[in-house]
Amino acid sequence: MAIFFFLVFILCIASCKVDAISKTLLNEQYHFVTSDNFVDQVDNDFDCVDIYKQPALQHPLLKNHKIQLYPTFETNITRSRPYSTGKNVEECPTGKVPIHKKTRRSRIVTNSSSKSLLEDFQQYSQSSHGYHSVSLDTTQNMIFHGARAKIGGYSLSIKRGQYSISSVWVQNGPPTQLNSIQAGIGFHPSIYGDSQLRLIGHWTADGHLKTGCYTHACPGFVQVNPNKKFALGAVQAPVSTIGAQLKWVLNVIIKQDQFTGHWWLIVEKEEIRVGYWPKTLFTHLSNGASLIRFGGETYAPPNMDNPPMGSGRLPQEGFKYSGLMGKLEIIDSKYKQIAVKRSEIKKYSDANSKCYDLRYSGYQGITYEQAFLYGGPGGSSCGI
Numbered sequence: 001m002a003i004f005f006f007l008v009f010i011l012c013i014a015s016c017k018v019d020a021i022s023k024t025l026l027n028e029q030y031h032f033v034t035s036d037n038f039v040d041q042v043d044n045d046f047d048c049v050d051i052y053k054q055p056a057l058q059h060p061l062l063k064n065h066k067i068q069l070y071p072t073f074e075t076n077i078t079r080s081r082p083y084s085t086g087k088n089v090e091e092c093p094t095g096k097v098p099i100h101k102k103t104r105r106s107r108i109v110t111n112s113s114s115k116s117l118l119e120d121f122q123q124y125s126q127s128s129h130g131y132h133s134v135s136l137d138t139t140q141n142m143i144f145h146g147a148r149a150k151i152g153g154y155s156l157s158i159k160r161g162q163y164s165i166s167s168v169w170v171q172n173g174p175p176t177q178l179n180s181i182q183a184g185i186g187f188h189p190s191i192y193g194d195s196q197l198r199l200i201g202h203w204t205a206d207g208h209l210k211t212g213c214y215t216h217a218c219p220g221f222v223q224v225n226p227n228k229k230f231a232l233g234a235v236q237a238p239v240s241t242i243g244a245q246l247k248w249v250l251n252v253i254i255k256q257d258q259f260t261g262h263w264w265l266i267v268e269k270e271e272i273r274v275g276y277w278p279k280t281l282f283t284h285l286s287n288g289a290s291l292i293r294f295g296g297e298t299y300a301p302p303n304m305d306n307p308p309m310g311s312g313r314l315p316q317e318g319f320k321y322s323g324l325m326g327k328l329e330i331i332d333s334k335y336k337q338i339a340v341k342r343s344e345i346k347k348y349s350d351a352n353s354k355c356y357d358l359r360y361s362g363y364q365g366i367t368y369e370q371a372f373l374y375g376g377p378g379g380s381s382c383g384i
Contacts, residue, residue: 046228048092049099059219061280069224071273072259073335090228097223097275099216100233102192132306132351132382134358134374135169135295138330140344143288146170146255146263146331151184152247152324153239154311158187158195162300162307163214164378165200166323169293170254170263173284178207181277181285182293183254183265185236187307188214197236199250201265203277211281221265223275230267230274242311243320251327258335261286292330293348295358296323296374298382306355306382310375315359319373326364326371340370355382 049055056062092098138144147168158164167184183201191214192198203220204212215221215232223231240248253266261279266272279286296309310323328340342362349358360372 045101046092046098046231046233047101048096048226051095051097051224054097054099054223055216055219056222056278057219059281062219062222062278065222065278065280067222067224068257068260068262068276071255071257071262071264071276073255073257074273092226092228094226097226098228098231098234099223100192100231102233130300130302130304130306131297132299132356133295133297134309134347134349134351134356135293135297136328136340136345136358136360136372137348138292138340138344139346143290143333144170144292144330145258145288145333145335146253146337147292147294148251148253148255148327148329148331148337149184149294149325150249150251150327152249152311152326153185153197153236154242154323155197155239156187156195156308156312158189158307159304160189160193161304162298163188163190164296164298164307164309165202166296166310166325166375167200167202168252168254169291170256170285170289171291171293172282172289173207175207176209177284178204179282179285180204180207180212181254181263183252185250185252191215191217192233197239199230199232199234199236199267199274201232201277203281205282205285220281221275221277222262225272225274227272230272232265232274240311242313245320247324249324249326255331256288256335288333294325294328294372295348296356298356298378300378305380306351306378308376308378309356312375312377314354314357314376315373316357322373323375324368324371324373326368328370328372342370350384351376351382352379352384355379 149168151166156164165184165186167182169180169182171180173179181203185197186200187195189195200214201221202214236250251267251269255264262276264276265274267274298306298309300306313321315322329337330340331337347358355378356376358372358374364371
């Protein structure tokens with residue numbers, strides 16, 4: 001019995017030493033709760049569209065596009081996995097995919113005027129007044145083929161005209177020819193008409209000069225998953241509560257197919273394929289990315305304050321209150337998925353630290369690995 005208590009004592013000491021190392025950022029050790037730990041909530045505001053008549057195929061560069069149903073990096077076992085995850089999840093009939101109705105209406109309205117289309121592109125440009133972001137950016141001189149992060153989700157109050165999004169970016173090319181894809185979770189009332197947290201993707205092939213949009217608001221993203229839970233625009237609920245011990249997170253991966261060059265969006269811990277951005281849309285991204293970014297971005301028109309980001313609280317308030325991204329990984333030039341290194345990543349911010357900020361101290365223990373806290377309340381003077 002004495003030996004037993006001695007061993008327990010030794011294990012406790014070892015555990016405390018490991019914990020002390022991992023608490024550089026996170027004051028206490030909490031846990032991720034992935035979205036499948038909650039009851040599914042399905043937004044019924046979707047149209048089930050013939051997979052071969054979906055909006056993506058209206059893009060001039062995709063007229064003769066052959067849809068890739070499975071990425072080549074999936075195994076046969078993965079392909080045979082059913083994508084229904086419960087009786088509360090709704091799925092489109094065989095041969096059809098979910099496209100959000102409001103997104104389709106937004107696309108029609110946006111395309112009705114070349115002037116409004118140009119304004120729509122310009123508000124997403126990083127040079128736009130009212131746009132702000134904080135992120136961790138890679139510094140290596142190498143080609144990347146994707147990235148992964150677990151992104152914590154909160155409920156925020158976002159007004160029409162504003163947006164607030166937390167995501168992973170893959171980018172390549174100079175500013176006027178910037179090829180960029182991002183995917184994550186966020187709020188975009190101008191598209192969806194509400195302030196619910198949703199799965200959101202975005203792309204541009206020329207730094208937002210003439211191309212690019214969120215979700216399906218313009219043709220580009222090819223949806224292949226028939227499940228409404230795993231579609232661009234799908235509501236992500238319930239979300240984390242500020243001050244709670246557990247954080248809801250969504251696993252997000254952007255990964256380039258080694259053989260077709262398409263950029264796949266994959267979510268959840270089971271790595272469920274949602275769809276992809278075809279290689280044909282891009283010039284610089286067609287062979288890989290030169291930059292990976294992890295972080296948040298917001299936008300507000302000139303007559304409005306910038307909205308909150310992350311949880312709406314600054315990272316200085318600690319893990320229980322701040323927004324979080326963890327398990328940060330890149331997919332390198334050999335298509336290997338590996339954790340980021342602290343020496344090969346740097347903080348970027350174009351915002352006043354009282355509006356938005358980011359704190360990164362490297363490895364945070366086995367639960368979070370490479371992780372950071374970020375976000376803030378926004379406000380009227382977010383520029384530096």
